[in-house]
Amino acid sequence: MRIVFAALFTIMAANAQAHEAGAEAGDPWNYLFVVLPLALTALAYAIGMRRLWSASARGPTIHLQRAVCFAAGWVFLAAALVSPLDRLATQLFTAHMIEHEILMVIAAPLFVLSKPLAPLLWFLPQKLRAPVGRALVRSVVLLPVRKAATNQLVATSLHGAALWLWHAPRLYDAALAETPVHWLQHLSFFCTALIFWWALLFGRGRQDYGTAIFYLFASTLHSGFLGILLSFAREPLYRSQGAGAASWGLSALEDQQLAGLIMWVPAGMIYVAAALALAAAWIGGSNASFAGESNDDAGARGGQAAEPDCGLRNGSHRS
Numbered sequence: 119m120r121i122v123f124a125a126l127f128t129i130m131a132a133n134a135q136a137h138e139a140g141a142e143a144g145d146p147w148n149y150l151f152v153v154l155p156l157a158l159t160a161l162a163y164a165i166g167m168r169r170l171w172s173a174s175a176r177g178p179t180i181h182l183q184r185a186v187c188f189a190a191g192w193v194f195l196a197a198a199l200v201s202p203l204d205r206l207a208t209q210l211f212t213a214h215m216i217e218h219e220i221l222m223v224i225a226a227p228l229f230v231l232s233k234p235l236a237p238l239l240w241f242l243p244q245k246l247r248a249p250v251g252r253a254l255v256r257s258v259v260l261l262p263v264r265k266a267a268t269n270q271l272v273a274t275s276l277h278g279a280a281l282w283l284w285h286a287p288r289l290y291d292a293a294l295a296e297t298p299v300h301w302l303q304h305l306s307f308f309c310t311a312l313i314f315w316w317a318l319l320f321g322r323g324r325q326d327y328g329t330a331i332f333y334l335f336a337s338t339l340h341s342g343f344l345g346i347l348l349s350f351a352r353e354p355l356y357r358s359q360g361a362g363a364a365s366w367g368l369s370a371l372e373d374q375q376l377a378g379l380i381m382w383v384p385a386g387m388i389y390v391a392a393a394l395a396l397a398a399a400w401i402g403g404s405n406a407s408f409a410g411e412s413n414d415d416a417g418a419r420g421g422q423a424a425e426p427d428c429g430l431r432n433g434s435h436r437s
Contacts, residue, residue, distance in 0.1 A: 151301065152199045159238075160192055166237035184232045191228030194220050199304065208294065209362025211370075215377035218307055222281075223388040226311035230319055266313050270326065273317035274333040277310040278340055285344060287355050294358040318396075327400035334393040342386045348378025 167185055174180045197203065198220040207214035235254075239247045254260065266272045283289060284303050293303040314337075318330040353371060354360060360370035368376070 156192070156196055156200070162241040163188055163192075163234060163237050166239065166241035169240045170237060181233075181237070184234075185237075187228045188232035188234055188237075191225045191232060194228065195225040195308075198225065206362075209360075210366060210368075211356070211359045211363070211373045211377040212368075212380065214359065215380045218304075219380065219385045221304060221308045222277075222311040223385050226308060227315040227319075227392070230312060230315040233320075263313065267316045268321040270317045270321060270329055270333050273310075273314045273321070274337060277314035278337065280306045280310040281341060282344065285348075287357075290356050291358045294356070318392075324400065327396045331393045331396050331400070334389050334396070338386045338389040338393075341389070342382045345378040345380070345382030345386070349375045349382060351375075351378075 167181065171178045171180060198217045203213055203217055207217045235251075239251050242250055266276055284293065284306065289303075293300045318333060321330075348355070351371070351374065354374050356374070360368075360373040363370050363373035366373075
């Protein structure tokens with residue numbers, strides 16, 4: 119995970135350099151609410167995964183692909199939220215759209231594929247792992263999230279509603295005008311995307327891959343339609359967006375059209391690629407790539423398997 123921390127410092131340095139070079143000023147404390155959680159999450163994951171590797175006879179080979187997915191998702195998330203891209207997004211609609219698509223169709227599915235709960239639980243002291251895990255499973259507060267994450271229709275509708283609502287002109291302008299509203303916009307995009315991707319990839323397992331493919335294509339259609347609306351609008355829809363487009367040789371309308379094209383084509387192609395990957399796994403009869411649960415998964419959650427359990431259940435692991 120050293121790469122993750124190196125990436126964080128690189129992104130922060132680039133951000134500071136952009137600020138010194140004359141990028142739009144912002145309150146540095148705003149970034150503390152993003153940088154600190156990012157850093158703590160990376161630290162917790164790295165420590166938890168190291169403990170899992172140390173406790174397993176298989177060493178770093180256990181969950182290695184998941185660790186790679188987590189690191190990649192983390193880097194993309196940090197690049198979207200604390201790099202110069204975030205400052206540029208307040209001036210250029212195209213940059214703002216790239217930022218949003220990174221959150222929803224790149225970082226979110228990578229985090230879902232990493233299944234980070236087990237390493238994060240192993241970060242905790244030995245005596246707290248099982249109680250915290252049980253509390254998460256039984257929490258009434260998290261019940262709606264768990265229900266949505268196992269219902270593909272609900273998850274798709276929730277994510278689609280967040281996408282369309284936040285692109286309503288009044289809400290979008292409010293997000294640009296008020297920093298707390300802006301962070302709420304990003305949080306809703308990212309969290310609903312996590313629920314969406316989890317429901318489609320892991321919610322009910324391989325038996326629902328067929329419906330997952332349908333919902334991926336449905337998401338391609340409705341997000342693509344929104345992109346078409348932005349691309350073919352005859353005037354800018356958002357008063358506060360595109361203020362810096364002229365410095366990039368674009369009019370505000372051209373900036374909006376390019377942003378809509380990004381939502382329509384590149385982002386749509388990611389949904390299509392995911393649907394094709396699910397179709398290949400479904401037709402091929404293999405669930406190893408996405409929904410397969412090995413003994414390692416069971417052990418990481420305190421299951422019955424002897425080797426991967428590594429003391430989570432009986433408390434024998436050395437913290």
